[in-house]
Amino acid sequence: MRIDNAYFTRRKFLNSLLGGWLGTLAVTFISPIVKFVWPPYKEPDEVKLAFADYSGMKTGEVKNFPWGNKPGLLRRAEDGSFIAWVGVCTHLDCNVSWMPDKKKFFCACHEGWYDENGTNVAGPPPKPLRRLETAVEGEDFFVRKPVPGAKA
Amino acid sequence: MKIDLKKVGAWFDDRLALTPIFKYMTKKEVPQHSHSIWYYTGSSILLFLMIQIVTGIMLALYYKPTLEGATASIGRIMTELPLGWLVRSIHSWSATFMIAFVMVHLLAIWFTKSYRKPREATWMTGMMLLVVSMVFGFTGYLLPWDDLSLSATKVGTNIPAAIPVVGKWVTQFLRGGDDVTGDTLTRFFLFHVCILPLVIFAILVVHILLVQKEGMSVPLKDEIAKKKVPALPFWPNFILREVIIWMVLLGTLLTLALVFAPSLGLPADLMAPAPEGVKPEWYFLFLFQTLKIFPANMGPVTGEFVAVVLILLAVVAIFFLPFLDNKPDKKKGKIFTWLGVLGVIYAIVFSIWSLL
Amino acid sequence: MRAIRFIILVAFAALVLSPLTAAAQAPAVPDAKAKAKLETELSKTTAAPQEAKPEVKPAAPAVPAAKKPIKKEVVRTEPIVPAFSGIKEQTAVYVFYAWLWLSIVILIYFLRLWVKEADRVYKAKYYEPEESPLKDHPLPPCLGD
Numbered sequence: 001m002r003i004d005n006a007y008f009t010r011r012k013f014l015n016s017l018l019g020g021w022l023g024t025l026a027v028t029f030i031s032p033i034v035k036f037v038w039p040p041y042k043e044p045d046e047v048k049l050a051f052a053d054y055s056g057m058k059t060g061e062v063k064n065f066p067w068g069n070k071p072g073l074l075r076r077a078e079d080g081s082f083i084a085w086v087g088v089c090t091h092l093d094c095n096v097s098w099m100p101d102k103k104k105f106f107c108a109c110h111e112g113w114y115d116e117n118g119t120n121v122a123g124p125p126p127k128p129l130r131r132l133e134t135a136v137e138g139e140d141f142f143v144r145k146p147v148p149g150a151k152a
Numbered sequence: 153m154k155i156d157l158k159k160v161g162a163w164f165d166d167r168l169a170l171t172p173i174f175k176y177m178t179k180k181e182v183p184q185h186s187h188s189i190w191y192y193t194g195s196s197i198l199l200f201l202m203i204q205i206v207t208g209i210m211l212a213l214y215y216k217p218t219l220e221g222a223t224a225s226i227g228r229i230m231t232e233l234p235l236g237w238l239v240r241s242i243h244s245w246s247a248t249f250m251i252a253f254v255m256v257h258l259l260a261i262w263f264t265k266s267y268r269k270p271r272e273a274t275w276m277t278g279m280m281l282l283v284v285s286m287v288f289g290f291t292g293y294l295l296p297w298d299d300l301s302l303s304a305t306k307v308g309t310n311i312p313a314a315i316p317v318v319g320k321w322v323t324q325f326l327r328g329g330d331d332v333t334g335d336t337l338t339r340f341f342l343f344h345v346c347i348l349p350l351v352i353f354a355i356l357v358v359h360i361l362l363v364q365k366e367g368m369s370v371p372l373k374d375e376i377a378k379k380k381v382p383a384l385p386f387w388p389n390f391i392l393r394e395v396i397i398w399m400v401l402l403g404t405l406l407t408l409a410l411v412f413a414p415s416l417g418l419p420a421d422l423m424a425p426a427p428e429g430v431k432p433e434w435y436f437l438f439l440f441q442t443l444k445i446f447p448a449n450m451g452p453v454t455g456e457f458v459a460v461v462l463i464l465l466a467v468v469a470i471f472f473l474p475f476l477d478n479k480p481d482k483k484k485g486k487i488f489t490w491l492g493v494l495g496v497i498y499a500i501v502f503s504i505w506s507l508l
Numbered sequence: 509m510r511a512i513r514f515i516i517l518v519a520f521a522a523l524v525l526s527p528l529t530a531a532a533q534a535p536a537v538p539d540a541k542a543k544a545k546l547e548t549e550l551s552k553t554t555a556a557p558q559e560a561k562p563e564v565k566p567a568a569p570a571v572p573a574a575k576k577p578i579k580k581e582v583v584r585t586e587p588i589v590p591a592f593s594g595i596k597e598q599t600a601v602y603v604f605y606a607w608l609w610l611s612i613v614i615l616i617y618f619l620r621l622w623v624k625e626a627d628r629v630y631k632a633k634y635y636e637p638e639e640s641p642l643k644d645h646p647l648p649p650c651l652g653d
Contacts, residue, residue: 032234032235033206033210035234035235036210036233036234036235036236036239037210037213039232039233039234
């Protein structure tokens, strides 16, 4: 079929086919490199601890536990249950410490304060500390990411 | 907003004067004759160097150059990171390919006698590049810090000690002390990742500029006969052919890296005896064997001393080859060609012998 | 001359850098030390419910389980062999390689066509720099539109 004048020529079509092929080739080359350079280190979904280490906690006492690469905070509530948070400030990711005399969590980087329930009460943190769920199963003590939808 | 590429190009051109470079590339001519296939070796070396840089950076993101962390970090790269073993394999194979092509390039220049006037400096910078490439290979070989590489490094860094006067200092400089320790590892990492890249880029720039300045050489007999050799423009004709070669080489490299991926040996133990079958990388085998055949004592000096001195003399002689072979078209030239053949046979025979 | 000066400069830089590598190796153990420090600090705050309990738990067991101040004496006895991490990854890599070689074959086919065209154009002297309308055009005749 002969077209005297056309905006989209056969040449352009073939060039774009070739360009598309080369582009796909480039992407298949680049994507493993990207995956290697930015490896996905996710937080764990759950962490198993030995309950014996925590069963002796007093009311109001706060202890640390490892949550992947971050510190986790564990507090024994008045009714004997455990409350767990990710011990990382919601402002700019500094590690948070417990001030037992003030009964608050304190982030030293920009003087952020969280109360004993993890709610941000003073300073720059925009959100409360991230809550985690706890479960005791026999000798094991599990700390898990909260199931979405189920409110603690 | 439509971006007009021509306008963008013109903006850069106004400020950087790029057009002369493009014009030069179209004007530069590559002679076509029966030996012009060897012109592709140079750019192939560049291709492998670029691959080494990319894979090297990827590996260096996770490699820990300390005594405690080295093997473990490579183990982590191979097991935890996505296709980390393949990245390491490509790096290892590309090193082999690069040094192989460097040697092919050297032999091609030798046998076509392209080092004759006015290209002596190109040859000498090329020899320096050869030495730097082999040092790259040597320093890289230690970095996994497994038992084989530790022994190979102990042997390799002991060899300069045989050089008179300065030998001991050279060995101490290489090792960071009298013995191979964690300091050696960190030092070799620094050489491999920082110092040698700077050195090789510096020499490479000189080498490539010299090649452009002097133009591509033609075979000796055509030069003598003052015959006009048919030539093709560098851009686009020669570049398109080079791209074909690069793609074939890249495919071959990736396939070999997939099928014959290297494993990681046991962690090195500084106090353990040398494992059996200690040998350096293939490009050092012939030197290794040369050292082995000399007897332990030869008169007042050790056999090692004689071997090292001989090897050094040979390297220096090859460095000054354009000045030694100053009459390439006469009988002297033929002698040097045969010396080259002899050298190739020696290298191959000794390499195979060291494996037996 | 310039090359020699450059080499001397690089050698000098290497000499200057070598003490830095020794210094950089010194703090090789801050991880264990800093971890221990952090633990003592945190446990100081946790162990101070001022009800005066000398149930001290001297610091360290505040972070049980995953903390390992003791060096892991895991000595590897087997060489690490390269292997795919799963069948998905293996299939993906093999498919990629098939695609790669197919692309290489196709691209070489086109490249040979382009090479022939470029040679033909050169021989026909279409590309004479003085008279041709494509005087400053950087792309090969058949690639540029």
